[in-house]
Amino acid sequence: MLELLTIGAAAKASGLTAKMIRHYEQLGLLRKMPRTESGYRLYNSEHIDQLRFIRQARNLGFSLSDIQSLLELWHDSQRESRAVKQIAEQHLSEIKAKISELKHMQQILSDLADNCRGDGSPDCNILKQLAKPD
Amino acid sequence: MLELLTIGAAAKASGLTAKMIRHYEQLGLLRKMPRTESGYRLYNSEHIDQLRFIRQARNLGFSLSDIQSLLELWHDSQRESRAVKQIAEQHLSEIKAKISELKHMQQILSDLADNCRGDGSPDCNILKQLAKPD
DNA sequence: TTTGACCTTACCATGGTGTTAAGGTCTAGC
């Protein structure tokens, strides 16, 4: 059970890249890893769990700074779930805001595109609209 | 009609910041502006129109590189509207992809948040889920 | 011993904007 992985294997096991793992360590997101005599980083299964945690949080769009907080809460048996939920809700509302911003763009843009023939003629409503004062 | 604006006024008139305007000029998005003897940039109404064009395209989420193409097409009376529409459709599909990515995150995250009491106890499904292997 | 896959650090690039610094210019009021 004391299987130790070098960074490439840890990357494969966690779904991150070696580059990201080093970066996270430098940012302080991960503690400095133990090294071999020749300087290679070594990862045990606990470390791999942390890396997976980070990847899954990144997949949900959390910032590295949020993830730092989430990791600290994860490791803190005295945590209040309130704190975790607060971070999640905050992120959720940013996601919602981003979605509605994008939907707004999408609506305007698809209306414009529908009114551009998209053929060989120079006439195009998209350009016309962009050129218009508000 | 030959009213010339310095960069601050041009910024106000276009809705951009002076910083952005200088940046766009440096990127080659805008031609190098004429200057006063003392080096101040001067903008005429045609320049202001271009700046507004850029702002409106930014508001629709186009990248500066897309905007460069759009500006060239705008200035080209021989353009084919096909080319404009192609850029718009491409951007539109990126917007759609981004929206569905965000919606996916939103769904998972809100499910998780619903199952986290968010009180004083340490128990929290959000952390549990992040800690789980896929 | 050599090869090739792995590891190390250090630096630069991306995209779009903001910030700061250190300085020059213009204009209005005295």
Place this chain on the structure above:
DNA sequence: GCTAGACCTTAACACCATGGTAAGGTCAAA
């Protein structure tokens, strides 16, 4: 004519997360 303050200039750095490259050290198998 001088000064204050608002404007302008360039330059360099920060943000965020990641990718890429370079130049070199290490390891294992052939």
